[in-house]
Amino acid sequence: xxxxxxxxxxxxxxxxxxxxxxxxxxxxxxxxxxxxxxxxxxxxxxxxxxxxxxxxxxxxxxxxxxxxxxxxxxxxxxxxxxxxxxxxxxxxxxxxxxxxxxxxxxxxxxxxxxxxxxxxxxxxxxxxxxxxxxxxxxxxxxxxxxxxxxxxxxxxxxxxxxxxxxxxxxxxxxxxxxxxxxxxxxxxxxxxxxxxxxxxxxxxxxxxxxxxxxxxxxxxxxxxxxxxxxxxxxxxxxxxxxxxxxxxxxxxxxxxxxxxxxxxxxxxxxxxxxxxxxxxxxxxxxxxxxxxxxxxxxxxxxxxxxxxxxxxxxxxxxxxxxxxxxxxxxxxxxxxxxxxxxxxxxxxxxxxxxxxxxxxxxxxxxxxxxxxxxxxxxxxxxxxxxxxxxxxxxxxxxx
Amino acid sequence: xxxxxxxxxxxxxxxxxxxxxxxxxxxxxxxxxxxxxxxxxxxxxxxxxxxxxxxxxxxxxxxxxxxxxxxxxxxxxxxxxxxxxxxxxxxxxxxxxxxxxxxxxxxxxxxxxxxxxxxxxxxxxxxxxxxxxxxxxxxxxxxxxxxxxxxxxxxxxxxxxxxxxxxxx
Ligand code: SF4
Ligand code: SF4
Numbered sequence: 001x002x003x004x005x006x007x008x009x010x011x012x013x014x015x016x017x018x019x020x021x022x023x024x025x026x027x028x029x030x031x032x033x034x035x036x037x038x039x040x041x042x043x044x045x046x047x048x049x050x051x052x053x054x055x056x057x058x059x060x061x062x063x064x065x066x067x068x069x070x071x072x073x074x075x076x077x078x079x080x081x082x083x084x085x086x087x088x089x090x091x092x093x094x095x096x097x098x099x100x101x102x103x104x105x106x107x108x109x110x111x112x113x114x115x116x117x118x119x120x121x122x123x124x125x126x127x128x129x130x131x132x133x134x135x136x137x138x139x140x141x142x143x144x145x146x147x148x149x150x151x152x153x154x155x156x157x158x159x160x161x162x163x164x165x166x167x168x169x170x171x172x173x174x175x176x177x178x179x180x181x182x183x184x185x186x187x188x189x190x191x192x193x194x195x196x197x198x199x200x201x202x203x204x205x206x207x208x209x210x211x212x213x214x215x216x217x218x219x220x221x222x223x224x225x226x227x228x229x230x231x232x233x234x235x236x237x238x239x240x241x242x243x244x245x246x247x248x249x250x251x252x253x254x255x256x257x258x259x260x261x262x263x264x265x266x267x268x269x270x271x272x273x274x275x276x277x278x279x280x281x282x283x284x285x286x287x288x289x290x291x292x293x294x295x296x297x298x299x300x301x302x303x304x305x306x307x308x309x310x311x312x313x314x315x316x317x318x319x320x321x322x323x324x325x326x327x328x329x330x331x332x333x334x335x336x337x338x339x340x341x342x343x344x345x346x347x348x349x350x351x352x353x354x355x356x357x358x359x360x361x362x363x364x365x366x367x368x369x370x371x372x373x374x375x376x377x378x379x380x381x382x383x384x385x386x387x388x389x390x391x392x393x394x395x396x397x398x399x
Numbered sequence: 400x401x402x403x404x405x406x407x408x409x410x411x412x413x414x415x416x417x418x419x420x421x422x423x424x425x426x427x428x429x430x431x432x433x434x435x436x437x438x439x440x441x442x443x444x445x446x447x448x449x450x451x452x453x454x455x456x457x458x459x460x461x462x463x464x465x466x467x468x469x470x471x472x473x474x475x476x477x478x479x480x481x482x483x484x485x486x487x488x489x490x491x492x493x494x495x496x497x498x499x500x501x502x503x504x505x506x507x508x509x510x511x512x513x514x515x516x517x518x519x520x521x522x523x524x525x526x527x528x529x530x531x532x533x534x535x536x537x538x539x540x541x542x543x544x545x546x547x548x549x550x551x552x553x554x555x556x557x558x559x560x561x562x563x564x565x566x567x568x
Contacts, residue, residue, distance in 0.1 A: 054455035057483045121409060128418050142434040148483045156488060157432065180408075188404050
């Protein structure tokens with residue numbers, strides 16, 4: 001006997017609105033269906049009415065955790081269109097924040113994974129240690145979440161010797177703690193038992209479904225924009241792409257912990273080899289007409305921004321492909337043949353950021369199957385007429 | 400693999416002080432470059448509108464009140480402000496910026512209109528340090544009656560009431 005159970009859009013196991021529909025037979029998930037569109041914010045449209053400099057702050061607000069990733073991805077592209085290049089010191093500082101952000105994001109994810117696995121003390125400890133890197137970020141940029149360190153043609157804040165020393169001190173604590181977490185991740189039998197073999201995604205499937213980031217790397221695919229298409233200074237610095245071949249949630253946890261160590265290496269390199277000079281160049285207000293695709297390895301995987309300019313002081317089009325979107329197709333494969341109790345764990349293991357991945361919502365008429373994209377005003381009209389015509393009792397919304 | 404690798408850490412933590420601070424009674428220091436809310440030094444502003452143009456949240460409104468007296472009004476809508484400090488970066492006055500960020504972080508309010516800051520001032524002359532020749536300025540929080548008693552604009556205490564709370568610079 002098959003049942004369909006809806007999870008979300010509002011559900012205690014999910015922190016953001018998304019609708020998962022599971023077809024289950026007993027405890028086993030036979031099929032899964034993802035429905036998006038509960039958190040559409042119209043950021044891409046808004047970007048068309050903001051100037052290049054204003055858009056940095058807008059793109060930064062696409063995501064609350066990898067805020068710097070979106071801003072950097074946008075700035076990389078915009079700098080090409082504006083035909084400016086950030087000075088070396090500016091580049092180093094920009095990607096220093098990138099790596100610090102990766103550290104904070106992975107520590108956050110580790111806590112979430114511990115929480116979803118029912119290991120709440122692990123969650124508390126990782127989040128306590130995450131404060132170290134949050135404080136460093138706040139010291140550098142002036143804020144904990146939205147760093148606003150990027151500007152067109154460089155960065156906005158410089159680093160002095162005292163701050164450098166503080167970062168190195170913080171790194172020491174973080175390194176020791178991460179080693180401990182690796183030990184827990186690979187050695188605590190209750191934790192390993194909960195994560196191992198859950199949410200399997202074979203190497204071939206990961207390849208076919210175009211996964212990105214730690215999801216792909218945990219299935220043995222060494223895919224990382226920083227290595228594959230080295231931008232900025234990533235071809236000068238020594239680091240490895242962390243991979244695992246267990247293809248399960250445990251692999252995804254181990255990959256993220258190993259990536260922490262790679263990030264520590266990069267941060268140390270930046271601090272020790274920070275070039276002298278200016279941190280930013282002056283940017284023109286107008287870009288030349290053209291289009292650009294900008295790629296960036298966010299903590300969750302490859303982030304892509306497509307920017308088109310028509311020669312004015314505003315972009316004509318901004319298209320964002322957030323890493324979570326690329327991993328949705330694989331999530332369905334991971335959920336299949338899993339257990340209901342594993343849903344939050346598997347879903348958390350792609351480190352989903354749902355509002356990053358929201359684009360347009362398409363309406364499907366439940367009776368005719370007709371699909372269309374409507375304006376917000378029409379949507380309100382529809383809702384109002386539905387309200388007016390309903391008999392006010394037992395109003396059932398067809399799913 | 401043996402059971403309970405986590406136990407020593409758990410037991411050690413039992414005897415430690417909590418890692419969190421006792422927030423409303425004890426407050427953390429924010430770093431010196433913390434981005435709080437923007438405020439204006441009306442005696443330095445040349446009313447060039449660069450901040451208004453670059454503000455991503457359209458939080459700054461500059462209006463010319465009188466052409467002959469070069470009188471301007473600036474409203475900073477702190478309820479809309481996203482605390483990016485782009486207005487400070489855009490402000491061209493040297494050596495001191497007319498726009499600056501404070502260090503306050505407890506800025507929530509029950510009414511968003513209380514967050515509005517209003518300044519009425521005469522435009523400063525560009526490139527010359529503003530002296531006593533500049534006409535008096537009266538920054539008032541618009542929600543309060545402008546009795547003139549709070550027109551003290553010492554740069555360190557832009558918002559008189561919250562700045563006097565302990566634990567904040
Ligand atoms: S801090 Fe940013 S959002 Fe706030 S007023 Fe200044 S430019 Fe506008
Ligand atoms: S605050 Fe600065 S940028 Fe804004 S109008 Fe005054 S001088 Fe110009």
